[in-house]
Amino acid sequence: MARYTDSVCRQCRRENLKLFLKGDRCYSDKCAFDRRGYPPGQHGERRGRKPSDYGIQLREKQKVKRMYGLTEKQFHLFFDRAERQRGITGTNLLVLLERRLDNVAYRLGFANSRVQGRQFVRHRHFLVNGKRVDIPSFLVKIGDTIEVRDKSKKIQALQDSLDAVVRRGVPQWLDLEKDGLKGVIKGFPLREDLTMPMQEQLIVELYSK
Numbered sequence: 001m002a003r004y005t006d007s008v009c010r011q012c013r014r015e016n017l018k019l020f021l022k023g024d025r026c027y028s029d030k031c032a033f034d035r036r037g038y039p040p041g042q043h044g045e046r047r048g049r050k051p052s053d054y055g056i057q058l059r060e061k062q063k064v065k066r067m068y069g070l071t072e073k074q075f076h077l078f079f080d081r082a083e084r085q086r087g088i089t090g091t092n093l094l095v096l097l098e099r100r101l102d103n104v105a106y107r108l109g110f111a112n113s114r115v116q117g118r119q120f121v122r123h124r125h126f127l128v129n130g131k132r133v134d135i136p137s138f139l140v141k142i143g144d145t146i147e148v149r150d151k152s153k154k155i156q157a158l159q160d161s162l163d164a165v166v167r168r169g170v171p172q173w174l175d176l177e178k179d180g181l182k183g184v185i186k187g188f189p190l191r192e193d194l195t196m197p198m199q200e201q202l203i204v205e206l207y208s209k
Contacts, residue, residue, distance in 0.1 A: 057206035060199050067196065068097045069114050074137070079207055090200030091191050098189050101128070102136035104146060108176050108183040109165025110158055125152040140185050148181040 051059070065075045082092035097103065102117040105126060111117035118136040120126065126133060127147050128140065140146065148158065162178060170176045171193055175184040 054206075057202045060202040061206050064094075064097070064198055064200070064203060067114075067198075068100070068103065069118065070097075076207075079203070083207075090204050093203065094191070094194055094198065094200055095188050096139065098194070099139045099141075100136060101126070101133060101138040101140060101146070104140050104174070104183070104185070107171055107174055108146065109162050109170060109178075110146075110148060110181070110183075112157075112161040112164060116157070116161070120152075120158070125149055125155070125158070142185050142187055144185045146183045146185075153181055 061075070065072070068075075070078070078096050079089075079093055082096055083089050085092045098107075102111075102114055102121050105111045105117035105120055106114045110126070111120050121136045121138075122134055124132050124134045125148060127145075127149055128138065129145055132149070152158065158181075162181075165176075171189060173185070173187045173189045173193060175186050177183065
């Protein structure tokens, strides 16, 4: 499957928003977005053209897609599923993205970024309700228990991530048992629980054309 292999810091600069794609580095003075807060490329500093309505909608879709580390096809599949559900399509989309196992691992502090969360899931470091799951797009349900396998509990990168989770906190819809390296899904996130600046209605408008 195609994956973005260039510097992910360019994505933050392109979207003019810190997407926290590199974990702890994004909180340090090494963050490329803080050091060069303008679009990448030869003429990045001189870009001042007013975007069209379509351009604004496209940038919003690209921002959310990059934030969760999805390909265009994956993102569109999630949108189609959100559209078929009852309720507000934009909110449904964000809730589905939050329910992904790689994102939940990140939110619980088992990984310092969604990219690392995806890698840990792929390497079978997590159990969901006692069973190994190696699919990053696996959607958790209310009451599910996510825990680190016994053989994986001594991984230094995982321990470092847990030590740093105090900085960003654990969402209210999750319950973390830090000593047992275990988390429980208490509920699904509400729209107000998602604090990153996202205008999901623009994505709905883009796909509705």
